[in-house]
Amino acid sequence: MNTKRDEQWRVDLRAKIKAKDRTNLERVHMPELDPEYRSHIRNEEVNLGLTPEQAMAEAQRCLDCANPTCMEGCPVGIQIPDFIKQIETGNFLEAAKVLKLTSALPAVCGRVCPQERQCEERCIHLKMKKDAVAIGYLERFAADYERESGQISVPETAARNGIKIAVVGSGPAGLAFAGDMAKYGYEVHVFEALHEIGGVLKYGIPEFRLPNKIVDVEIENLKAMGVIFTNNCIIGKTIAIQELEENGYQGIFVASGAGLPRFMNIKGENLVGIMSSNEYLTRVNLMDAANPDSDTPVYKGKKVAVIGGGNTAMDSVRTARRLGAEKAMIVYRRSEEEMPARVEEVKHAKEEGIEFLTLHNPLEYIGDANGRVTHMILQEMELGEPDASGRRSPVEIPGKTKTVEVDEVIVSVGVSPNPLIKQSVPELEITKWGTLVVNQDTMQSVSIPIIFAGGDIVRGGATVILAMGDGRRAAKAMDEWIKSKG
Amino acid sequence: MNKIISKEYFSANVVKFVVEAPLIAKARRAGHFVIVRVGEKGERIPLTIADADISKGTITLVIQRMGVSSTKLCALEAGDYITDLVGPLGKATHIENFGTVVCACGGVGTAPMMPIVAALKKAGNKVITVLAARTKELIILEEQMRGYSDEVIVMTDDGSYGNKGLVTNGIEAVIQREKVDMCVTIGPAIMMKFVSILTKKYEIPTVASLNTIMVDGTGMCGACRVTIGGKTKFVCVDGPEFDAHQVDFDEMLMRLGGYKDQEKEEMEHKILHKK
Numbered sequence: 001m002n003t004k005r006d007e008q009w010r011v012d013l014r015a016k017i018k019a020k021d022r023t024n025l026e027r028v029h030m031p032e033l034d035p036e037y038r039s040h041i042r043n044e045e046v047n048l049g050l051t052p053e054q055a056m057a058e059a060q061r062c063l064d065c066a067n068p069t070c071m072e073g074c075p076v077g078i079q080i081p082d083f084i085k086q087i088e089t090g091n092f093l094e095a096a097k098v099l100k101l102t103s104a105l106p107a108v109c110g111r112v113c114p115q116e117r118q119c120e121e122r123c124i125h126l127k128m129k130k131d132a133v134a135i136g137y138l139e140r141f142a143a144d145y146e147r148e149s150g151q152i153s154v155p156e157t158a159a160r161n162g163i164k165i166a167v168v169g170s171g172p173a174g175l176a177f178a179g180d181m182a183k184y185g186y187e188v189h190v191f192e193a194l195h196e197i198g199g200v201l202k203y204g205i206p207e208f209r210l211p212n213k214i215v216d217v218e219i220e221n222l223k224a225m226g227v228i229f230t231n232n233c234i235i236g237k238t239i240a241i242q243e244l245e246e247n248g249y250q251g252i253f254v255a256s257g258a259g260l261p262r263f264m265n266i267k268g269e270n271l272v273g274i275m276s277s278n279e280y281l282t283r284v285n286l287m288d289a290a291n292p293d294s295d296t297p298v299y300k301g302k303k304v305a306v307i308g309g310g311n312t313a314m315d316s317v318r319t320a321r322r323l324g325a326e327k328a329m330i331v332y333r334r335s336e337e338e339m340p341a342r343v344e345e346v347k348h349a350k351e352e353g354i355e356f357l358t359l360h361n362p363l364e365y366i367g368d369a370n371g372r373v374t375h376m377i378l379q380e381m382e383l384g385e386p387d388a389s390g391r392r393s394p395v396e397i398p399g400k401t402k403t404v405e406v407d408e409v410i411v412s413v414g415v416s417p418n419p420l421i422k423q424s425v426p427e428l429e430i431t432k433w434g435t436l437v438v439n440q441d442t443m444q445s446v447s448i449p450i451i452f453a454g455g456d457i458v459r460g461g462a463t464v465i466l467a468m469g470d471g472r473r474a475a476k477a478m479d480e481w482i483k484s485k486g
Numbered sequence: 487m488n489k490i491i492s493k494e495y496f497s498a499n500v501v502k503f504v505v506e507a508p509l510i511a512k513a514r515r516a517g518h519f520v521i522v523r524v525g526e527k528g529e530r531i532p533l534t535i536a537d538a539d540i541s542k543g544t545i546t547l548v549i550q551r552m553g554v555s556s557t558k559l560c561a562l563e564a565g566d567y568i569t570d571l572v573g574p575l576g577k578a579t580h581i582e583n584f585g586t587v588v589c590a591c592g593g594v595g596t597a598p599m600m601p602i603v604a605a606l607k608k609a610g611n612k613v614i615t616v617l618a619a620r621t622k623e624l625i626i627l628e629e630q631m632r633g634y635s636d637e638v639i640v641m642t643d644d645g646s647y648g649n650k651g652l653v654t655n656g657i658e659a660v661i662q663r664e665k666v667d668m669c670v671t672i673g674p675a676i677m678m679k680f681v682s683i684l685t686k687k688y689e690i691p692t693v694a695s696l697n698t699i700m701v702d703g704t705g706m707c708g709a710c711r712v713t714i715g716g717k718t719k720f721v722c723v724d725g726p727e728f729d730a731h732q733v734d735f736d737e738m739l740m741r742l743g744g745y746k747d748q749e750k751e752e753m754e755h756k757i758l759h760k761k
Contacts, residue, residue, distance in 0.1 A: 238510060419705060420705065
């Protein structure tokens with residue numbers, strides 16, 4: 001079992017405070033920017049992070065369970081009690097090292113993971129009707145402390161084995177994979193289509209939730225481990241998959257993400273002022289379009305509707321608010337209970353004055369003479385029987401529609417996988433949704449063994465942490481596969 | 487970072503760059519485009535590749551100075567670097583021996599038409615190229631086009647060179663003279679719209695290469711979406727070439743004008759006031 005738990009300092013630490021007293025401690029509240037202030041400031045992070053005192057106090061709440069169920073909820077297998085107990089004793093840098101054993105991006109995960117549905121959901125405290133230990137806040141604290149201390153540790157890597165591995169895409173799956181493969185001693189080369197490294201962490205998630213500089217530090221750390229990054233290079237276009245093989249790459253990890261934004265194919269959806277959340281967020285985040293110095297334009301609508309109920313929808317609507325929307329609305333066809341967005345994102349959005357038009361679904365958009373959107377017609381819905389996803393399905397209420405004035409609409413109803421890899425390698429087996437077919441345990445392509453894949457190109461639209469989990473599993477499996485070939 | 491090897495002016499506002507990009511030179515086919523970005527605050531803009539030299543590892547780009555981004559790009563000199571250049575993107579032109587093909591291009595649309603004309607000729611087609619522009623000085627690449635085409639017809643709006651009239655007048659003259667099996671058109675959206683209306687009347691299959699607004703160019707954003715035969719398609723990954731008779735050009739024109747006000751404002755603040 002976990003030998004670290006049996007180390008004398010841990011035994012002593014556990015004995016210092018009774019489990020019951022630990023359980024009775026109140027969960028810490030994350031300090032946040034004032035909602036009114038932050039809803040007009042584009043680039044300041046909403047969550048401010050815990051102080052060392054707050055972190056140490058929160059760490060006391062963790063019971064250091066013999067059988068830590070929290071870890072079962074973590075897709076990348078972070079040794080949760082190990083790092084929390086380091087925080088409790090004030091060894092913050094050691095805590096950060098523990099995180100880096102299994103996660104290439106702890107400062108990112110500490111911010112954007114849905115902990116309430118993963119590690120924290122399995123916390124023993126919940127069984128005792130208490131709030132879960134704030135594992136996510138603590139993870140963020142340790143990673144931030146290390147970064148700000150200027151004493152960033154570079155994870156140890158095995159002796160270089162000289163074997164070249166290619167990674168397609170530098171988002172969370174690609175970065176997690178690259179980190180593990182570098183640790184195993186491989187020569188890892190990451191190819192990125194955009195001009196910035198980081199994938200969705202850069203173009204998708206806004207600054208107020210995940211500052212770019214934090215992503216950059218994690219990328220620098222991977223570079224220090226020997227990972228090579230090439231931007232502006234599209235595998236399947238600039239370099240063919242076959243060329244990678246010919247150039248001696250012995251494994252290819254495809255983590256090209258969920259390329260194509262979905263639209264609803266309703267009347268008026270191509271009017272000016274209606275766009276995908278990918279377009280809107282890419283303009284604002286990757287291209288910095290709201291900055292007057294940037295050459296990229298962006299609409300700054302006053303009455304903005306965002307269609308959808310996921311995290312990307314929340315990111316879009318909160319961005320719109322920050323860019324000056326007087327009315328920023330979420331339009332979602334089910335009720336709030338069924339929303340896929342994190343609870344924290346919904347809470348933050350509401351605090352910032354976002355309106356929620358739940359149980360509404362757009363039917364049609366109306367534009368002016370210049371083709372600019374001016375109104376949306378919404379169908380009112382009610383909840384019916386549970387559907388395939390287990391959620392109660394939305395049903396139209398006949399004859400009940402309403403017309404709402406808008407000058408910008410952001411469609412955030414999901415994405416389909418990027419088709420470029422399939423176009424480059426036609427023999428690659430894909431599902432009818434366009435996702436690559438891989439072995440669920442090894443992430444290896446069922447049709448072309450040199451190709452492994454993970455993240456949204458396999459899942460079709462998931463989370464940062466699930467993508468990272470895929471990257472870790474693929475790295476382990478590819479390492480074993482390459483060794484087995486001899 | 488990609489080095490500019492040479493710069494040449496076709497006219498006061500039209501620049502030809504030869505740029506170092508060995509991987510793109512090798513991978514590109516007629517019809518492909520690239521995305522370029524100038525400077526750390528630069529915008530990503532699509533440009534169709536006009537030519538490539540695999541042995542020298544270069545591609546050729548032809549740019550018309552219009553907005554902020556193209557003005558910044560045109561201000562670069564030989565020896566300078568383009569901050570970001572990525573490609574080749576889009577689907578390559580479908581080339582086969584159709585018989586007689588009319589290639590109708592306007593303005594800088596002539597540059598991306600060149601490799602298509604060359605490929606069509608190589609495939610055994612009889613290629614008649616119609617070069618159109620407002621006025622004489624905007625007619626570009628005429629010599630090169632003559633090298634690849636069986637015949638070149640020049641049209642200018644003001645009659646300052648070649649025949650007086652629009653591109654459609656040139657095409658129609660050919661159609662009335664001989665059997666045309668295929669038409670390819672590249673140019674401003676409004677020009678392609680009228681080419682499409684004309685060839686539809688004569689039931690000549692026509693391909694148009696669309697130049698919409700893009701951000702990433704890899705299918706991610708959907709800024710480039712157009713309606714083709716009633717269905718939404720992405721120019722970057724489904725195109726850029728489509729059956730012209732299926733394209734909703736009016737919607738495309740409307741969407742192209744989407745950022746006009748911002749463009750104008752940016753131009754005034756960043757380019758005109760700096761002079």
